[in-house]
Amino acid sequence: MRVTVIDYKAGNLTSVLKALRHLGAEAEVTDGDLSMVESAERLVLPGVGHFAATERLDATGLTPAIRAAIARGVPFLGICVGMQWLYAGSTEAPNQSGLCHFTDGCTHFAESTEKVPHVGWNSLEVKRGSCLLAGVEPGEYVYFTHSYKAPVTDDTAATTYYIEPFAAAVERGNVMGVQFHPEKSGATGLKILRNFLEWKAEATAC
Numbered sequence: 001m002r003v004t005v006i007d008y009k010a011g012n013l014t015s016v017l018k019a020l021r022h023l024g025a026e027a028e029v030t031d032g033d034l035s036m037v038e039s040a041e042r043l044v045l046p047g048v049g050h051f052a053a054t055e056r057l058d059a060t061g062l063t064p065a066i067r068a069a070i071a072r073g074v075p076f077l078g079i080c081v082g083m084q085w086l087y088a089g090s091t092e093a094p095n096q097s098g099l100c101h102f103t104d105g106c107t108h109f110a111e112s113t114e115k116v117p118h119v120g121w122n123s124l125e126v127k128r129g130s131c132l133l134a135g136v137e138p139g140e141y142v143y144f145t146h147s148y149k150a151p152v153t154d155d156t157a158a159t160t161y162y163i164e165p166f167a168a169a170v171e172r173g174n175v176m177g178v179q180f181h182p183e184k185s186g187a188t189g190l191k192i193l194r195n196f197l198e199w200k201a202e203a204t205a206c
Contacts, residue, residue, distance in 0.1 A: 002042070003041070010081065011046035017029070020197075038068070043066065044077045045076070046183075075174045084106045086101045091148070109164070116147050119145045124136060124140055125158060131203065140188045143180055149179065150166060151166070
């Protein structure tokens, strides 16, 4: 299975590549090479840091190439900021648009006595029928590090509570995203990455 990992100079590529290759995937990295996106069998967008860095996806022409790949049915997984990019945007960088695959936008955690960013292990409440999270039991823990979060909507595949409920994973057809880092989430994270690698559009059940 060939997986194209998109490098926009703001992602944790080493750990993601290691996890994908551990699962038997042939993982390759693209840095603005549109032909690699155009021929991709699966796409992964890891992201860390500031939402403004996603501007490079627009500047290099990767945004329309990714949008076209998704329209062709190529499975896509966004990780951390890569998931947030699937939305209309984020209050972290109000002038930078996201992909707009999901409406709504990402916002900062509400004022609280709890520390922000949200860093560490937290549990998942999984929505029944999620293909990405198939086999993940309620209460399993994954690793987070973020200050901004996505809202809970009909596209939410799992929620987590920290200060307030937020979308820990989203899923609509071939487009999926996780706010946490599966590559740093032990056996649960590997299970989720394996589900992504094995996802098939024609599957009748997960």
